[in-house]
Amino acid sequence: MIYNNFISKIPNGSLNDQWKNHKSTLKLVSPNNRSKLDIIIIGSGLSGGSAAATLAELGYKIKIFCYQDSPRRAHSVAAQGGINASKNYQGDNDSVDQLFYDTIKGGDYRSRESNVYRLSEISSNIIDQCVAQGVPFARDYSGYLENRSFGGTKVSRTFYAKGQTGQQLLLACYSAMSRQIGKGRIKMYTRHEMLDIVIIDGKARGIIARNLINGEIERHSSHAVIIASGGYGNVFFLSTNAMGSNSTAIWKVHKRGGYFANPCYTQIHPTCIPIHGNYQSKLTLMSESLRNDGRIWVPKKIEDALLIRNGNKIPKDIQEIERDYYLERRYPSFGNLVPRDVASRAAKERCDKGFGVVNNETKEGVFLDFTTYIKQYGKEKTNELGIHNSNEKTIQKLGKKGLKDKYGNLFHMYEKITNENPYETPMKIYPAVHYTMGGIWVDYNLMSTIPGCYVIGEANFSDHGANRLGASALMQGLADGYFIIPYTIADYLSEYIGKNNKKISIKHENFENSEKKVKNKIKKLLLNNGNISPDFFHKKLGNIMWKYVGMSRNENGLLKAIKDIQKLRNNFWKNIYIPGIDGFNSELEKAIRIADFLELGELISMDALKRKESCGSHFREEYKTKEGEALRDDINYKYVSVWEYNKGKPISEEIFHKESLIFNFSKLQFRSYK
């Protein structure tokens, strides 16, 4: 079969028929043939883990890799808020169409209609599946599933397990996978990092991995490779991602011919704990669900902000009318529940004007206040319990208990980190890098431009457009892994049945070459006679990225970023110093990842420079409305930007392609949350 590898393969027909029709055209692999087919999966988070469990269940032979010591530690475990599904359990008129509409609009019309619709359709199945697996979702007193709402929507469609939804979903998927490991259908490679993808006859046929315990380089061959390696937010150094999150797997795919889509779309999450100092290693998220019950404000008067920063006033000293609930003021119909990009920029705007309430270097931080909730909920509860002459103390107590039941672990975490008790004083929050909407370009089947290389979960680009609404990444990861890839990959693998079913030998010269390349790079890093540690370069890169490619961007800044990154990269290869030898060596692991970030960072900046409009998380200062809102340009930029690595050339010479976005069913509207 010949692959024309840059066709989105969007099926014909109306939105609600597309997936059904498409499935009926996909080829099948019969059960007795599946065990003859090998699939490699990189990543054991929600997307990779669910794909592994299901493909093994179907009978394929799976090898799965992760860099942690157990698949249960993939960063999906950290997701706090919840997972969306259009079940309309709350009877607030939710539907597949409504979820589709919110997601398309939330992504600022920069995602594919057909993918988003499929996601909305599948969402219901995911919840059923997870309940069957024993995920202890929140229940109401009648025993039915409970929901809450998230930013960018007007219905309650988010399913949750306190503030640990990702953990519970991941553990379920890890269990399902473990069952198949026990059966011998899955072979798990923990503490292994994929360092290259091996292409033979133009198709993905294996990987090169490094055993992180002894440093050995291994070759693994297969009939197809699925990349599920998560997001690349750590290119900014400080982010809400785990310390090990990296771009190496997708970057290697990119350099071997996988196109990279929309690299500049980085979601900045509005409710993180503000930065404390320059020793800091990461930022911690406070789930967005807190915005359901917390109100965001800064003082109206700049003097008050100053007094608070200096510790001469506390939040309680600021009277109600002296507070600026700026989201409620600017966006009356959504208020505190505007989408993430809008909430983040609004916080930045206030802090840039000097109203920040945190006493750190940048004076960046706003209040997230639960006083109103405590009062309201406490009162309701006293009524419910029939306490007639309730006093303020009882109300406060019951209100705080309500908060604890809903968000206990988050409040606990906040107190640990900041040493302040959020039940008594408002939380302080500020936006931080969180999620990357860009990633490897994939078609409707989730296949990249390299035949046989599929990319799922946060590592691909397809479903979220320029901005991701809360609780939809978990949904996408599980939809991809449990329900989409098992169908679409069969279509590709069916080709290997019969006489084609030859295993590729790991002695093939392309394995040889890839391995040599990897080994040379490691040698170069270890033997380099420099004196600067990997962390230094990572922090420097992060500074450049956050300053010029962060919450708002402009032409001059981006041009400077590109130059600075190039300089930094040169400096890295000249002066990097890695202590120790090839074996267990975390500094070497870091350096390998940073080397890739140093290239990806440049591509992100190039993409941001090219997109001369503001959409979703990509805010170009030159393109905004009079009120300072993002100004999209649908005439010129209604496309996915797709980058092709120009073999052997510098990143600055990557080849640019466009995938035009066609909206047959939704009307492109100005995204207003007023």
Place this chain on the structure above:
Amino acid sequence: MKKLLSFVLKIWRQKNNKEKGKFYTYKVYDVSPNSSFLEMLDLLNNQIINNSKKETPIAFDHDCREGICGMCSLYINGRAHGKENLTTTCQLYMRRFYNINTIYIEPWRAKPFPIIKDLIVDRSSFDRIIMSGGFISVNTLGKTIDGNMIPISKENADKAFDSAVCIGCGACVAACKNRSAMLFVAAKISQFILLPQGKIERKQRVLNMVKKMDEEGFGNCTNTKSCEIECPKGISTENISLMNKEYIQSFI
């Protein structure tokens, strides 16, 4: 800004599982009270890297640094995850060490957790226990019934959740004089017996998991309850009672 702190660290270093390890002494300076325990170790490692080309940084496990992945470990001044309750090592902040001068840092010590390097141990025995039965055998391609067709009382859902939050860090084992993994195993068993979906396989599950736990070389529970005290997620030893009951009943 509060005053910066400095500490004397006595750290266990061991090249690999074959060679013997011992304590080394380090001094770390300029530690902000707001930094986490692991950030303090980052700082020390940077000092080591910058000061000498002979010594290698200290190897320790970590990833999320949010107290949720279970990857960090460390025995700190004789306590798993340090002396603070309900806290993982990554969520331990240096302001808690204000009046302490010397800190002892060791890896988890238990035979089923062999040392890989320095402070890193191999906890894959936990994974093997889960493989032996820590799941509900549902076909993951989703041909299941509607989630609301299985109503579950809020009380049971909440209790199941409380058991389900175990992060598999292994502090319970490290804290136990018998090196028992009962708290870890019991948490999973309880989660599933509290939910109707889990009831079908309950007998087999408890038998298999307990058998595997023994095979891996974990000891038995003698009700000392140090696991409960050190568990960062507050998993209660009630789970162990429940599991024991379940185990005995599985023979009837």
